[in-house]
Amino acid sequence: MSEKSISKTVVINIASSVILQGIAFLTTPYFSRALGKEQFGIYSVYNSWVAVLTCIVGLGVTNSLATGKYSFEKDYLNFRSNILILAVGISSVLFLVYLGFIGMVSKMLGFGLGLSSLLYFTAMGRGIISYIQEMMIYEKKPLSNLILSCCVSVSCVALSVVLINIGTYEKSIGRIYGASFPYIVIALIVAIVIIFQNPIMIKKEYCIYGFAVGTPIVFHLLGHSVLSQADRIVMERSGVENAEIGVYSLYCTVITALRTVLNAINTSWCPFYYDDLNHKDWNALEIKCKNYIELFTALTIAFVLAVRELGMIMGNEEYWGRLEMLPMMVLPVYFTFLYQFPVNFEFYNKKTKIIAAGTVGAATIDLVLNYMLIGRYGMTGAIVASIVSYLLLFCFHLYVAGRINSMSFHMRLKEFIPGIIAVVGAIVASRLLLYKPVVRWIIALSIGIIEVIKMFKRRSIF
Secondary structure: OOHHHHHHHHHHHHHHHHHHHHHHHHOHHHHHHHHHHHHHHHHHHHHHHHHHHHOOHHHHHHHHHHHHHHHOHHHHHHHHHHHHHHHHHHHHHHHHHHHHOHHHHHHHHOOOHHHHHHHHHHHHHHHHHHHHHHHHHHOOOHHHHHHHHHHHHHHHHHHHHHHHHHOOOOHHHHHHHHHHHHHHHHHHHHHHHHHHHOOOOOOHHHHHHHHHHHOHHHHHHHHHHHHHHHHHHHHHHOOOOHHHHHHHHHHHHHHHHHHHHHHHHHHHHHHHHHHHHHOOOHHHHHHHHHHHHHHHHHHHHHHHHHHHHHHHHHOOHHHOOOHHHOHHHHHHHHHHHHHHHHHHHHHHOOOHHHHHHHHHHHHHHHHHHHHHHHHHHOHHHHHHHHHHHHHHHHHHHHHHHOOOOOOOOOOOHHHOHHHHHHHHHHHHHHHHOOOOHHHHHHHHHHHHHHHHHHHHHHOOOO
16 A cells, blocks of 8 residues: 555544544533533533443453454454454343343442433443444545544434433433434444344354453453543542532543544554554654654644643633643643553554553552542642553553563654653643743644644655
């Protein structure tokens, strides 16, 4: 595949991921105002539990797709359908178990039986959509991915707006229904189409592979869910008012803009990264990794300088009380970016148990720090807990990747240090220029323009 074709594929896949999460982000100004702080907080807590449960349904067998494509290259179509059927079957069985504890779950979460049941199906739908998107990315079908993303995103927003405005129930309920039903319906339709396109019988070898490679990633994803959602859940459990959780949730949503871009770029990066690893093209890897670090570091610096005004756009005056904290909240996202280099390398080498162990360890540290700091320092404590946890996670994986015997890791700490210094410097600069938005935005736009010019000159994103 030519560099031009690769760049086109990457751009469309990035657009697909950004659309899937970005439309929800762009409509946050409407929903934060339509719901108000308290109702926005309720919806955010519900969404946090959906994110946690999404990691568990299917027991993670769908996470074996990336490496399975190379392990079963000649029979890949059968493998992918097999894994999808297996995931749906496991999720269905687990739902029966879930029903047995639905009363206890409902009481624990503070939602009714209906919403608690809907929570499970929403998580199942999200898991299937995520798998199908990953499948399309590895099969180099960016347009199909884009269409699917648009359908899900637009329908979630449209239905939410309708239900919020016509319902007699609490507005958070309308938002929950609107964000849930499209995932469930679209996931069901697309899964049936894919399975019937290539009908197969369950193959034992694929099932064993799915469990062996994919299931350990459940703990990795759960750990990430805890890392990203624990602060709000701990706030709720600690008796923090829904209004305050709503403010913090809005700030987290603002930061999601950068995290969405990161997830989109990384998802598109992995297939080509694994191809280069598979061919042991170390020269190409060195150039692409350097370009990738420079690209995302530039994006992060620009985002840090502009994030205060973005926060003001996303919510009205009732959300503006702690806007100065937003630049600090970017650091965990940047450490997530850095740690993906060693983690992607570990995943290619099928070290999924180590990946899971690292994330669970970081999540445990984050939980402990949250319980220690939130009660005393509130939002600041939650931010500090996240920064420390993600920094330790990056250090752990950098150490582990450098000690894999089967293949030497191609990156060292010195390649990451300049970016960390630059981002921390941008956070300090944003504080010094707090009341000089024009200066900050000029610097941010200049950085963006320079990076775009560099990409055009090399005719490649990476």
